[in-house]
Amino acid sequence: MINTKTIFSKLFFSYALIIFLSFLLFGIVFIYMFHLNLYEDYEELYVYHSEQLEENLEYALDNNWTDEETGSLLETSLSHRDYSIIIYDDNGSPLFTPESSRTNIDDLDQQYIRTAAQGNPVSAGTRLNGSLSYVIADKLNVQENGDETFVTAMVFHDLDHQYYQMGAMILLPFTVTIAFAGGILFLISRKITAPLRDMNEIALKLAKGDFSQTVKVSSQDEVGQLGETFNYMAAELNGLEEMRKDFIANVSHDLRSPLTSLKGFLVALLDGTIPDERREHYYTLMKDETDRVIKLVNDTLDMSKLENGQVELLTEPYNLTKQLQEIVTKLEPQLNKKSMRIIIEPKTTEFYAEADRDKIEQALINLLQNAIQFSQKESEVFVRIEEHTDELTVTISDNGQGIAEEDMPYIWERFSKADRSRTNKSGTGIGLSIVKSIIDLHGCEIRVESVEGSGTVFSFNLPKADEIT
Known part of the structure; x- marks a missing residue:
């Protein structure tokens, strides 16, 4: 039938x-x-x-x-x-x-x-x-x-x-023509709808997790364009599936490492194998590992909210220079561990931005923590603010290990790290993803320049606000 x-x-x-x-x-x-x-x-x-x-x-x-x-x-x-x-x-x-x-x-x-x-x-x-x-x-x-x-x-x-x-003279050619046209229509309709049938079959395979199939595109018309779009969608879904797998693997890795350390420290403390004079040191290590787990969870939740559009910006004019000075003060413990300094330029001029204060602070902290993490001891991180007609440009540069050219396209992805081997335990791997989402949410663009072994420069623009009196 x-x-x-x-x-x-x-x-x-x-x-x-x-x-x-x-x-x-x-x-x-x-x-x-x-x-x-x-x-x-x-x-x-x-x-x-x-x-x-x-x-x-x-x-x-x-x-x-x-x-x-x-x-x-x-x-x-x-x-x-x-x-x-x-x-x-x-x-x-x-x-x-x-x-x-x-x-x-x-x-x-x-x-x-x-x-x-x-x-x-x-x-x-x-x-x-x-x-x-x-x-x-x-x-x-x-x-x-x-x-x-x-x-x-x-x-x-x-x-x-x-x-x-x-009537017979009309009916005979009419019948022959209809039969011939019907055959041609059948072939043309089959040819036109063939990609659609392929898309239907491949869509069912996509639903089952098989992303290896693609639609054969043999025309440049609307159906051909739909086929190309379908193949692009399949590739994107495949990428998302890979990201999901990587996300689960990376979260599991980043949670397991500190939890394993915490368990080891607790077992050692319960067994009494750690001398009393060293207990405070291990308590500090346990606190650092706990803070790392909390940061990973918070960053993951923030990233999820940003990607799902559940974050609303509360923009207001505020003192960007003062915000940077306060952030530097908060980061002093990390700076002191590596004998590093953050230098804000220019030192005497105050700049005002029209943005969401809390979200920009989160982005700046992530960028500066990233600079501290990948910089050498006793080095300096420079934060420079440049004023333009309607906007401000914030530039953060370090003299760290830089980013390899082949890794540049992936730095905004979740759990992407410059060494790609994930041996460095100090980062969560989603800080830069959060930064990009926040800057994008403000309708601005973040840029990166890096040469491996010579440091990295991040820069972005923010709307300028009048001075608050």
């Missing part, structure tokens, strides 16, 4: 219906034109014979011929294979009839004769002897007949046969 709900069926039957209706309309118009031309030919034939009859009747009247002699003269004009001519008087009585006629005189409607006798020509289709016929009746213009009126009726026989012949 044909499934009429498929695009192939709808396309095929729609085209087939259009072609069928077009041919049907053509057939109707053709029949109508045939009808008009046929009756026009009959009218011309009637005029020709009526003129001949008028001349013969005038000749017979001029020579005072008898009815028998006049009938013999008119016989060749009255009798024909496809039509018959009958001459009546003004009372509707037949005067001259063909010797052999397919028309039964009694079946002819006398109203036609009476109407024609009154000077009103008659042209009408009717059924005589069960067959479709065409009747033309009119008064003859005979000059020598005195007060006598002659009415001629011309009856064309068996129009059914002509219409049947004409």
Whole structure:
């Protein structure tokens, strides 16, 4: 059974219906034109014979011929294979009839004769002897007949046969053309919908997690563009699936490492293998590992909210320079561990930004922690603010190990790290993803420049605000 709900069926039957209706309309118009031309030919034939009859009747009247002699003269004009001519008087009585006629005189409607006798020509289709016929009746213009009126009726026989012949002439090419067009439509519809069927099958495989299939694109039309878009979607889904797997693996790794350390420290403390004078040191290590787990969880939650659009910006004008100074103070413990400094330039000028204070602080902390993490001991991190007409440019540069060129496209991805081996335990791997999401949320762009072994420079713009008084 044909499934009429498929695009192939709808396309095929729609085209087939259009072609069928077009041919049907053509057939109707053709029949109508045939009808008009046929009756026009009959009218011309009637005029020709009526003129001949008028001349013969005038000749017979001029020579005072008898009815028998006049009938013999008119016989060749009255009798024909496809039509018959009958001459009546003004009372509707037949005067001259063909010797052999397919028309039964009694079946002819006398109203036609009476109407024609009154000077009103008659042209009408009717059924005589069960067959479709065409009747033309009119008064003859005979000059020598005195007060006598002659009415001629011309009856064309068996129009059914002509219409049947004409119908057969239309039906045969119509049937052949429809069959041929149907075959072509079937092939074209199959070709057009083939990519759609492939997409349907591949979509089912995608739903089951098989991202290896792609749609074969063989055209540049809308269906071909849809196929390319579908392949792009499949590639993106494959990428998302890989990211999901990496995310689970990385989160598991980053949670397992500190939890394993915590468990080891707790077991050692319970067993008494750690001397009392070293317990404070291990407590500090346990606190650092706990802070690392908390930061990982908080960063993951923040990243999820940013990606899902659950974060609303609360923009306000504020002192960006003062915010940076406060952040440097918060980062002093990390700076002191590596004997590092953060230098803000220029030192004496204060700049004001129009942004979400808390979100920008989170982005700045992540960028500065990233700079501290990958910089050498006793090095410096520079934060420079440049003022433009409507915006401020914040640049953070370090002299650390830099980022390899092949790693640059991946630094904004979650759990991406410069060494790609994840041996450094100090980072969560999603800080830069959070930074980019926050800057994007402000409608700004963050840029990065780096040369491996020579440090990294991050820069972004923020809307400038007027000075707060």
